[in-house]
Every structure is written in structure tokens, then in C-alpha cells.
Amino acid sequence: MNKKKKNNEQGNTQKTKKQKKWQDYFQWQEIRLQVSSMIYQKRTTFKFDCPDCSLELEVTHLMWSALECLHCKAEFEKEDVILK
Ligand SMILES: [Zn+2]
Numbered sequence: 001m002n003k004k005k006k007n008n009e010q011g012n013t014q015k016t017k018k019q020k021k022w023q024d025y026f027q028w029q030e031i032r033l034q035v036s037s038m039i040y041q042k043r044t045t046f047k048f049d050c051p052d053c054s055l056e057l058e059v060t061h062l063m064w065s066a067l068e069c070l071h072c073k074a075e076f077e078k079e080d081v082i083l084k
Contacts, residue, residue: 044060045058045059045060046058046059046060046061046062046083046084047083047084048081048082048083048084049081049082049084050069050071050072050074050076050081051074051076051080051081052069052072052074052076053069053071053072053074055069055071055072057069057070057071057081062078064078065077065078066078
């Protein structure tokens with residue numbers, strides 16, 4: 001009786017451990033996918049419309065605080081643009 005009970009408990013524990021392992025595996029796959037898409041994406045660009053002339057502009061990074069529009073030469077700050 002006692003032995004049987006013990007076996008059942010062990011079985012349950014093993015099942016939970018296995019489920020946990022799968023959970024970890026899927027989480028890891030998800031992270032791996034996110035990272036690889038970040039790395040292998042040839043070029044990340046940020047697109048937005050010029051707040052002044054509404055023409056589309058494209059930048060490769062957002063390490064700037066102000067920018068001059070290529071089309072209308074208007075200066076605007078990063079806070080003024082809405083990324084697409
Ligand atoms: Zn413009």
C-alpha cells in the first residue's frame with residue numbers, strides 16, 4: 001500500500017518535471033527565434049512621416065535627438081515623429 005502510494009507520487013513528480021522541461025524548451029525556442037530574427041534581419045529601418053511635409057523618411061537607428069527632413073529641410077525632434 002505504502003509502496004504503491006510512493007510510486008504514484010514519483011510518477012506525478014516525473015510528469016511535472018517533464019512538462020516543465022517542455023515548457024523551458026519552448027520558451028528557449030521562442031527566445032532563440034527572437035534573437036535570430038534580430039541578428040539575421042539584414043537591415044532594420046525605422047519609418048516615419050515628416051511632421052512638416054508628411055513625406056516618408058527612413059532611418060537606420062534612433063540615436064539622434066533631432067533630424068533634418070530630406071524633402072523639405074525642416075528640422076524636427078525625435079519626440080515629434082510617430083514611427084510606423
Ligand atoms: Zn519634410
